[in-house]
Amino acid sequence: MMSVKTNFLFLFLFSIAVFSQEEQTISGTVYDKNNNETLIGVSLYFPELNAGVTTNEYGFYSVTLPKGTYKVQVNYLGYYSIVETIILNKKITKNFKLEEESESLDEIVIKSNIEKLNVKTPQMSVNRLTSATIKQIPVVLGEADIIKSLILLPGVTSAGEGASGFNVRGGAADQNLILLDEAVVFNSSHLFGFFSVFNPDVIKDVKLYKGGIPSKYGGRLSSVLDIYQKEGNSNDFKLTGGIGLVSSRLLAEGPIEKGKSSFLIGGRASYAHLFLPLFNNENKAYFYDLNSKINYRFNDQNNLFLSTYFGKDVFGISDNFVNKYGNSVVNLRWNHLYSDKLFSNLSIIYSDYFYGLILDFVGFEWDSGITNFNLKYDFKHYINNDFKLSYGISSIYSKFNPGKIVPNRPDSGIIAEKLTDKYANEFASYIDAEHTLSDKLRVQYGIRFSNFTRLGQDELNVYKDNKPVLYDTEFKKYKAAEAIASDSFKRSDVISSFNNFEPRFSLSYTLDDQTSIKASYNRMAQYLHLLSNTSSPAPLDVWTPSGKYIKPQLLDQFAIGYFKFLKDGDYSIETEAFYKDIQNRIDYINGANLVANNEIETVILNGKARAYGLEILVKKNQGKLKGWLAYTLSKSEQLTAGRTFNEPGINNGEWYNTPYDKTHDFSINASYELNKKWKFNTNFVFQTGQPTNYPVGQYEVQSLNVPIYNDNSRNSDRLPAYHRLDISATLNPEKNNKRKWQAEWVFGIYNVYGRQNAASVNFSQNRETSRNEAVQTAIFGLVPSVTYNFKF
């Protein structure tokens, strides 16, 4: 089946790949002059032709133009631009090396045209962050953090401090595809979400797609967070590091063979006993992560990368309670140029998420997780200046371990139990075209075909009338059905199979050099579901595949936008409106137990979701004062109707707010470079309070005071609004200029005015007074921090 599809792709490709005699191709790679890192998203602009191209994720570009002599401007934010004259009368391979802008502001800054191409490209709903930006943003305890930085962008929120994951345009946290060097990462947070798992020193480039997602990506509905790690300095050996209040980082990189191959190894570890009151020395709580990468450039046509990531969280309360979880990723990639117009990347990826728990006081050990193998082959074909194609195939084989329980000591009395492992394969092929129809109109269109096959497992329950959930009309509640039989399969059997065509389309219409209107549509299919009935995911939540009882989630998203650049890109305004419609979003019956449930289908109800909103992003890209202002007005809702007329569904079958519905989300980030020595940075955030439920009454049962909740107003109450201000100052000591050891100090204050933001409100009876109380918990008041970063 796979080969037929591939052939189809190639046929399609060659039928349109018509070459012109009058044109020639210039191609190559753009590097950072200092460390030989390839640069992603560099724009090469040919003013005479008003044509341009940007480098891909591996720094490669290729552009085909009529023969002639042209000027080319090579621009990249934060780097000096290069202008060169190119005589294009034959095929040329031309690599560029850009030099980073020095800290000195006295020199003349060359105006760049970076944003001009962005105005024209049909791609919309994308935000980019560089490692440098992420490191400057003030964060709690001075721990530079990708995800906390993303939350400052429009359309991105989280469930609050200490909440893992993030929500994009009213989507759930399990709907984000997080890719680290093209490998899927399942858990993005350390310590339940206080920190993210990405070491900022190792990160080269971060791109978040919120909409108009190209057909190259699939498998999650709401967003793609595409993170690329550095390759390692292939010129010199370098050490980079930092010492912070929470963790310390160290990164070593250098050439294996100068200019050709490099290595990088970076580690980050928190201090043991982190935040735990030291009443007992046997307690521990820490996390670490380790990134490594080896890059070997055989020649201009072949480049090999081996990268790994290991991250782990450990904490334990003496021997009574030990909790460990983390991701592992191993990834081998091969970049190959079939021609100066055809770039390819082959990836073989192993990715794993493990969760383990030892509860000695009840006498058992528990582990669960997900393992997957991904093979994918991606091509980028630079056919001519007006037409570029991306196409490829991908296959992901996944094994789900929903849980295993074993006695942890001989006298425990616990009987081992293994929940049935599940297996699945997700195949996808895609083709995507970037097409310039006229000087004003550019389109990007493509289609992704995905097939999800649930493979045979040892036992699969069968229910009467195929209904795993029953509704008890007498007592008015949903309850789990008892299985009437159990089917057993061979591993190679197909239990269920789903096919989806996912069309993607976006266009840009340029009104003038600085202004454009964009529109996009994308359909996405998601075959995996994170079983979680809390507002934000927890480490012990397990992933489950679609199958006989759970259907794949499907999304249709429409977005339109207006993009305007002022003063040659010094300022930019991006406005977007979006509408999302999601089918097959699951919710859970009242009292559902999601942990160690081998019959998870018996607690799931099928529903749908929708979200819509307006985003405004105003940026100042140049000068001493830089930053942005973001505002999002949005709504995110869910509907779980009854399956028949006499069933109420959830919330009486009416729409209800998702736990991540935030009406207003406003943020400001600004940085000001006072002089060579001092740089200042500030954030301000304001968000509507999280949707929640307040009790409507109380009663007593068996000496317990029980609150009453309403069944038809789910998530209709709100926590108080969330807002805070952070500041930070970066000090670059002057003596840095003269020496090899470069150091900087980052001083920060999180939540400057000490706002007690409600993380939660607890409703319970005070034992002493026997009165009911609402107790608000705030996690962080004012938190000062200091971090020392170095490089040599």
Added chain:
Amino acid sequence: MNKIFLLSVLMSFFFIRCEKVIDIEVPSIEPKLIIDASFEVLFDQTPVTSNNSVKLRLSADYFDDTIPVVTDATVFLTNLSDNSIISFTDENTDGDYKSVDSFTPLDGVAYELTVIHNNEIYKAKATKIKSSKITSIVQGEKTLFSGEEVELKISFKDDEAMKNHYLINVDRYNYLPIEDRYFNGSDYNFSYFYEDENIEFPKTIDIKLSGITQEYFTYFRILIGQSGQNAGGPFQSAPSSLLGNIINTTNEANFPLGYFHISETDTFKIELVE
């Protein structure tokens, strides 16, 4: 495993959290009839006795200081095997209805509870559920999260022949529902961490082990989750009205809250020392 409990407790160990009592306007509803009828048959005593009481209350607004009692209802049980009637009265007019004649629920007999209040009839059925005997409970040395807990090492022998659910009740206010899924038929032992901020040693506490139905197990799990529920935060899950097994046969929409349940219960007294 109760995930939300587990996470909330763990979370409370990170960072300096600031707690304060706040004023919140909460919505209110029409009062509902609450029927709290959990009978305990103390099967390991001679003679076998039982705690039978039907507590009738009305629900109140969340921040009200008192919960109104219902003293004007008619309450009786019907033995469904012979249709005999067991009458209950509220002698002390405190809303606690006791059987007029001493009464111990019998093995394998289904009973129907009838409550008549405001001309509406409420009904529920229950049959006594087997329990197991507590083998031993001893005080241990370990602590869990706060370091202030008292470890109770509880062991009992589960009945292999059937699927059991248990409700463990420690010192009246603390409940733990468990199922024998992971220890069917074994001599099960585990540690329960008892916590009382104002404890003064020595203190004698009662521990009860009751056999319960699967439905009551689920009901109690939600009940514990919702009493002391966190609104908001990363680990909140949407609560909903907690319907028990009692129905209003006159007016279905005006459903009562509470449960009618009959369990076998074993009790154990232990003196806790420092």
